Amino acid sequence: MRIIFAGTPEPAVPTLRALIASHHDVVAVVTRPPARSGRGRTLKPSPVALIATQAQIPLIETSTLKDPEIHQRIAAAGPDLGIVVAYGALVPADVLDMPQHGWINLHFSDLPKYRGAAPVQRAILNGEVTTASSVFQLETGLDTGPVFSRLPVDIGHMTSGELLDAMAVTGAQQIIEVVDAIEEGTACAHAQVMPEDTVVPLAPRLSSADGVISFDEDAAAVDQRIRAVTPNPGAYTTMPNGKRLKLESGEVVEHPDVTGAPGTLHISKREVLVSCREGAFRLRRVAPEGKGWMDAAAWARGARLDEDARLGHWQGE
Template identity: 60%
Template sequence: MRIIFAGTPDAAVPTLRALLASSHEVALVITRPPARRGRGKTLYPSPVAEVAARAGVEVAETTTLKSTQIGERIAAVDADLGVVVAYGGLIPPAVLQMPTHGWVNLHFSDLPRWRGAAPVQWAIREGDATTASCVFRLEEGLDTGDVYSRVEVRIGRESAGELLDAMAQAGASQVLDVVDGLQAGTAVAVAQSETGITHARRLEHADGYVSFTRSAEEEDRIIRSVTPNPGAYTILPGGTRMKLGVATPVERDDLEPGQLEITKKQVSVGCSGGALVLGQIAPAGKSWMDAAAWARGARPDDTMRFGGVMGDGQ
């Protein structure tokens, strides 16, 4: 099969590498343009662009597939199939029709649950016990196409980043199986259910706020859902922010929401039910450190409270 691959972040790299190592030909890689990172705002190519360049594959860096120029470039490939993993943009109808077998997409949710940009994050945030990776046929609707392959995944206490990394690695062979099936004419796609549809919008900075006014289990899920991006944080007295790494929920009822208990080895914060034992934290303007190390230096008094209902100045 002559393949066009579209993807951008690290999550797309395992599938691209699997296709490059297979008997199929990756004729063109489409990815987002270089992005600025770090304090110096240096431009860096996407992870997919780096892998493709090392493999000697032609790369098209673009923010949209709607332009006439990119459409002509895709059409010239005369591809058998398009494969998408987290490209970061919609594929217009005219381009969907260009490859002989259309396009397939590896999506990290149990479709039709969590259609959209952040399926892993929302599965964790809402407390789903399981999710799935699905390879489906792309069509004009958002993640609505018939599903060729579904592999269930159990959700433990992973962060969104950890779970996505694991699913991306496992999903590479899943995509390759579907590509082989399409070539052999044995692949069968099943229509998605008309019930149980939910949407997973991209999480914003505000979604990472930890108020400690919810149960410890809920606050834990919020933290894990935004780790590593966009990141979790809380508010200290005076309105300063503190970044929060993954914490551990524990059952106890002797701490008020936001109240701290500090020992030599750990910092616990009360929630509306239970408490969170903090792990790594990063006070404003400082690097990540163990919460107990922060407490030894900051020496917070017994009246200090974290979080609360966010006000206009927070």
């Protein structure tokens, strides 16, 4: 089939690569325009744009699919099917109708749960043990279309970045299987079932506020929050001097001697434990404001902290 692909960040790359390697013909790629990044704030093309350019596939760089000129370019490509993986903008109804088979989307959640921009992050933040990637038919509603395929995934102790990378790889083959079935006329999509008397969790994009760690939660919730915001928008707490301390994922520990108010530090030569509202959390690596990542114990040895020092927004109590 003639495929038009829409995607932007790194998690979309495995699917594009799989489509290029398949017997299907990727006739055009839609992606967001170059964005500024790095210290020099230089414009860099999206990861998807780089792959499309290498494969010499016609590239449509746009932040919106509502532009009539973009409509003309998509129609001129003559696609049989459109595929979306993390493009970053909605596909309007008239564009949805252009390909003979419409558009399908690889979404990194077990639909109808976690419709929205940050399904993996929200699943981890909410303490889910498992999730799934779903391939569904795009409609004008937000992630509401019938589902062709569901692939379960164990979350384990992965960060959102690690989980998203893993799901992007397995989801690429999932997409190929659905595309092949559509071509053969054997694909079957089922309407999303909304559990009765259940509020289905949504997945709005996380902000930097979601990464604030005060330790005024139980240790398991602290662990979930840090993993959910890693690598973006990132986790941080506040040091006794008021400066930020960035945090990488650590681990929940059972330690009867770790007591005290939330945020209280327990420092030894080999580890740094922090009291939570319930339980304790072991810091792994930290980055003081303006510095790079370092082992938490090495940071604590050089920080010259008071014996009763606490992390979090507790200064001035």
